[in-house]
Amino acid sequence: xxxxxxxxxxxxxxxxxxxxxxxxxxxxxxxxxxxxxxxxxxxxxxxxxxxxxxxxxxxxxxxxxxxxxxxxxxxxxxxxxxxxxxxxxxxxxxxxxxxxxxxxxxxxxxxxxxxxxxxxxxxxxxxxxxxxxxxxxxxxxxxxxxxxxxxxxxxxxxxxxxxxxxxxxxxxxxxxxxxxxxxxxxxxxxxxxxxxxxxxxxxxxxxxxxxxxxxxxxxxxxxxxxxxxxxxx
Numbered sequence: 558x559x560x561x562x563x564x565x566x567x568x569x570x571x572x573x574x575x576x577x578x579x580x581x582x583x584x585x586x587x588x589x590x591x592x593x594x595x596x597x598x599x600x601x602x603x604x605x606x607x608x609x610x611x612x613x614x615x616x617x618x619x620x621x622x623x624x625x626x627x628x629x630x631x632x633x634x635x636x637x638x639x640x641x642x643x644x645x646x647x648x649x650x651x652x653x654x655x656x657x658x659x660x661x662x663x664x665x666x667x668x669x670x671x672x673x674x675x676x677x678x679x680x681x682x683x684x685x686x687x688x689x690x691x692x693x694x695x696x697x698x699x700x701x702x703x704x705x706x707x708x709x710x711x712x713x714x715x716x717x718x719x720x721x722x723x724x725x726x727x728x729x730x731x732x733x734x735x736x737x738x739x740x741x742x743x744x745x746x747x748x749x750x751x752x753x754x755x756x757x758x759x760x761x762x763x764x765x766x767x768x769x770x771x772x773x774x775x776x777x778x779x780x781x782x783x784x785x786x787x788x789x790x
Contacts, residue, residue, distance in 0.1 A: 561606035561675050562586040566596040566622065567637070568614045576609060576637075579664055580671070593617030597625055605632050606675050610654070612638040612645070620652045627653040631718045633674040637662070643753045650757040653764075655720050656746075678719050680706060694729045696789070697778065699769060701726060710769060720745060721765045728779055728789035737786035762787060 563585050567573050570591070577587040588605070590596035592614050599605075608626060612619035623634055633656070636649040641659040649657045656670055694701040698711045706722065708715045717725065723745050728736070738758040739750040746754075766773045782788050 560584070560586060562588065563607045563609060563671065564588050564590060564596060564599060564605045565609045566590045566593065567611040568592055569611070576667070579667065583668060593619070593622030593625070596622060600626060600630055605630070606678060607671060608632055608634045609637050610634055612636060612640055612649070620648050623649070623652040623654055627718070631716055633678050633719050635670055635674060643751050646751070647753040647757050651760040653718065655718070677723070696729050699778065701729060715768050717765070717768060720761060721768070724761060724765055725769065728787070732789050735782050735786050735788045741787065
């Protein structure tokens with residue numbers, strides 16, 4: 558986790574500098590961007606291990622920026638915003654975010670979220686050792702190599718976000734079990750289910766299906782169990 562590079566995107570210079578001081582004090586490298594367009598330009602030049610993203614910014618807001626980031630990077634995105642309604646959180650997750658921390662926040666809470674997201678991402682990308690170094694899961698044409706966090710379909714690599722990867726892994730490790738939206742949300746996002754989280758789950762399932770299914774209208778991997786949730790046979 559040392560030397561991980563974090564992109565801080567916020568139009569408030571004071572907030573960017575405070576977060577940078579906090580992160581560099583923990584051994585992280587930090588890069589600042591004053592708005593969404595600047596962030597996208599930086600992402601064209603280098604890779605980041607985490608992106609901390611504000612929502613209320615001039616020009617492209619955080620949701621729009623997140624959608625564009627997802628076209629070029631699978632790095633985890635932590636929304637940091639003064640907007641605290643459940644609908645705001647839902648929009649954040651639905652646009653591709655991995656976590657959401659409302660302002661004002663405690664420094665310890667921010668660091669805990671940052672470290673957790675980067676740790677999961679490094680395990681997913683094979684940068685940290687796990688207890689499953691030789692563990693491989695095979696299902697239909699899909700293969701997951703947990704030692705390097707790689708997903709392939711018919712031998713061709715599939716690029717998933719950390720959240721999509723964790724959802725797929727959960728289903729393949731618990732085949733036959735039905736996961737309600739509530740159960741799935743609490744297992745993946747590791748926080749209590751809230752009104753509106755169902756839409757978050759639906760969006761991520763839809764995005765994952767686009768990448769792994771032959772026909773999204775007739776999914777063969779993650780199936781919908783009407784009125785109950787989702788299941789992988």
